[in-house]
Structures are given as structure tokens and as C-alpha cells.
Amino acid sequence: MGRKKIEIELVDNKKARNVTFSKRRSGLFKKASDLSILCNARVGIVGFTPGGKPFAFGSPTFEAVTNVYLHGEEGESSRKNVKPSRNQNINKLNKELSDLTEELEEVDKGKASMVPTDLDLEELLKVKTSLKDLHGNIEAASSLLLLAKNPVHIIDLD
Numbered sequence: 403m404g405r406k407k408i409e410i411e412l413v414d415n416k417k418a419r420n421v422t423f424s425k426r427r428s429g430l431f432k433k434a435s436d437l438s439i440l441c442n443a444r445v446g447i448v449g450f451t452p453g454g455k456p457f458a459f460g461s462p463t464f465e466a467v468t469n470v471y472l473h474g475e476e477g478e479s480s481r482k483n484v485k486p487s488r489n490q491n492i493n494k495l496n497k498e499l500s501d502l503t504e505e506l507e508e509v510d511k512g513k514a515s516m517v518p519t520d521l522d523l524e525e526l527l528k529v530k531t532s533l534k535d536l537h538g539n540i541e542a543a544s545s546l547l548l549l550a551k552n553p554v555h556i557i558d559l560d
Contacts (some may be wrong), residue, residue, distance in 0.1 A: 431459045
């Protein structure tokens with residue numbers, strides 16, 4: 403069963419209208435981007451928010467689309483501007499990925515150094531007991547904090 407079609411009409415509440423506008427605008431941009439990718443089309447959208455602020459979307463860029471519309475030909479500068487910006491984004495994302503990978507490796511190294519490897523069985527059992535005690539203390543403290551936050555009232559009916 404499909405979705406029920408919503409009748410398009412003006413939203414009366416101004417706040418609800420602004421929220422609806424924001425959500426639908428992002429959907430409009432996504433549809434325009436999809437159309438551009440699927441059909442290799444140049445797409446440009448110009449609009450104004452309910453508050454009167456202009457917004458624009460263009461694929462590959464808004465300037466490239468308006469140049470084609472106004473002058474009838476795609477300028478060399480608009481063709482050249484697309485690839486460098488994509489390459490810059492790719493380089494930036496690759497750097498971010500490598501930084502995060504290094505950070506993850508450091509965290510993994512830190513975890514490995516936390517595990518004691520040179521303890522005998524008796525010492526390991528002591529550590530295990532200490533950890534169980536610590537766990538119990540943490541459970542008790544968290545229970546007390548929860549009770550302080552949400553007190554339980556008991557009423558005696560006798």
C-alpha cells in the first residue's frame with residue numbers, strides 16, 4: 403500500500419511554515435542533485451525564504467548554470483573550477499581519514515598497554531577481585547544518584 407498524497411496548501415502557522423520550508427528545501431536540493439547526477443544535467447534553483455533571504459543551488463555550480471543560461475555557452479572558468487574543488491574536497495577527506503586512522507591506532511595501543519601481561523595467577527586473581535569490588539561500588543553509587551534524582555515515596559497504608 404502506497405503513501406497517501408498530501409494536499410498542497412499554505413501552512414497557516416508561521417513557525418510550522420518555516421519548519422516545513424526548511425525540510426522541503428533540503429529535499430528539493432537533494433532531488434535537483436539526483437537529477438543532475440542521473441541525467442548529467444546542469445541544474446540551478448533560486449528561491450527566497452519566507453523571511454525574504456535568497457538561496458541558490460546549482461550543479462555543478464550555480465555560477466556555471468547561470469552563465470550557460472545568460473550567455474548560451476559554458477565558460478572555461480566554470481569547467482575548471484569544478485574539478486579543483488572536488489580534488490580539494492577529496493584531499494581534505496583523505497587527510498581527515500588518515501588523521502582519524504592514526505588516532506584510532508594510538509587508542510588501540512593505549513588499550514593494549516593497560517592489560518597487565520607480566521602478572522602471575524595469584525596477582526591476576528587479586529586484580530580480578532579488586533575490579534569486582536570497584537564494579538560493585540560504581541553500581542551502588544549510580545543507584546544512589548538515581549534515587550536522589552528520582553526519589554521513591556513509600557506510603558504506609560496501615
